[in-house]
Amino acid sequence: MSRKPVEAEIGIIGGSGLYELSMLADARSVDVSTPFGPPSGPIVLGELAGRRVAFVSRHGAGHRLSPSEVPAAANIYALRQLGVAEAVAVSAVGSLRAELRPGDLVVQDQLVDLTRGIRRATFFEAGVVAHLPFADPYCARLRPLLVAAARRAQGATVHDSGTYVCIEGPQFSSRAESELYRSWGMDVIGMTAAPEAKLAREAGICLTGLALVTDYDCWRRDEEAVTASMVADTMRRNVVAAQAAIAEFLATAPPAQPCDCHDALDHALLSDLAGAGEGILARLGPIVEKVPR
Numbered sequence: 001m002s003r004k005p006v007e008a009e010i011g012i013i014g015g016s017g018l019y020e021l022s023m024l025a026d027a028r029s030v031d032v033s034t035p036f037g038p039p040s041g042p043i044v045l046g047e048l049a050g051r052r053v054a055f056v057s058r059h060g061a062g063h064r065l066s067p068s069e070v071p072a073a074a075n076i077y078a079l080r081q082l083g084v085a086e087a088v089a090v091s092a093v094g095s096l097r098a099e100l101r102p103g104d105l106v107v108q109d110q111l112v113d114l115t116r117g118i119r120r121a122t123f124f125e126a127g128v129v130a131h132l133p134f135a136d137p138y139c140a141r142l143r144p145l146l147v148a149a150a151r152r153a154q155g156a157t158v159h160d161s162g163t164y165v166c167i168e169g170p171q172f173s174s175r176a177e178s179e180l181y182r183s184w185g186m187d188v189i190g191m192t193a194a195p196e197a198k199l200a201r202e203a204g205i206c207l208t209g210l211a212l213v214t215d216y217d218c219w220r221r222d223e224e225a226v227t228a229s230m231v232a233d234t235m236r237r238n239v240v241a242a243q244a245a246i247a248e249f250l251a252t253a254p255p256a257q258p259c260d261c262h263d264a265l266d267h268a269l270l271s272d273l274a275g276a277g278e279g280i281l282a283r284l285g286p287i288v289e290k291v292p293r
């Protein structure tokens, strides 16, 4: 299969409150189609500090896609098709710990997926079975680089780890659920990190998450329970900190290096691709391009 030219090396997935990356130079929008449907919207290609960047707004223009409707497979596939090898997924999260305060940044290192199976969570199907390693959902090489960049940017307090519990939503949690997640040791809560991170792993993309704390969910009896406008207001006030962290990361991260994330498929495929139909191979395209047949 012929490889498409690399249009972007680094992908940024913007969440609630981060709908564009104004710091990109020479920005242009491209419509990308994928076998897994259209991405959330046009992908914006641009440059920062000599790095070619692709930006996608997860919820689309005007925040029209609910967490369950976000076409994560199409977004990840589109980024991969453009050549993206590394990506930062930005999200607004509720805090389940007193010390993670609204306005803080958390570079999460773990993920608990409580989505309900209604989102596409794998590219593999139709006779091609793969079980990828996901013990460490985020790239161990990129995470410290993002933590260091976010700290240098000095826009917010930065926490270098945390477990993100991903619920289906779109409703926020009940107090009983919020307390349950706290008792499990979860740190932050959101609705979009899964299956996005699983799909990035399947696509061989090094992924790191940048979570901006917007609220204390509903476990603190002395505080107002989270609302969507609370999230939006906190995001509006603090999004510059996330943007500064991303700009510093893009300006200082070394060019993509060999990484286990790129080779995650190596011991994952149980089906012989040589015996798979042309249709599914064409559909998988850049996801399996490195696999020898």
Ligand SMILES: CSC[C@H]1O[C@H](OP(=O)(O)O)[C@H](O)[C@@H]1O
Binding pocket: 014, 015, 016, 017, 058, 059, 066, 067, 090, 091, 092, 093, 169, 190, 191, 192, 193, 227, 228, 231, 232
């Ligand atoms: C706007 S309130 C809930 C909404 O915000 C978060 O979005 P994202 O992760 O894309 O920043 C949360 O996951 C919900 O989708």
Ligand SMILES: Nc1ncnc2[nH]cnc12
Binding pocket: 092, 093, 094, 095, 172, 173, 189, 190, 191, 214, 215, 216, 217, 218, 226, 231
């Ligand atoms: N408390 C919360 N629960 C789920 N998703 C969120 N996004 C931001 N805050 C959230």
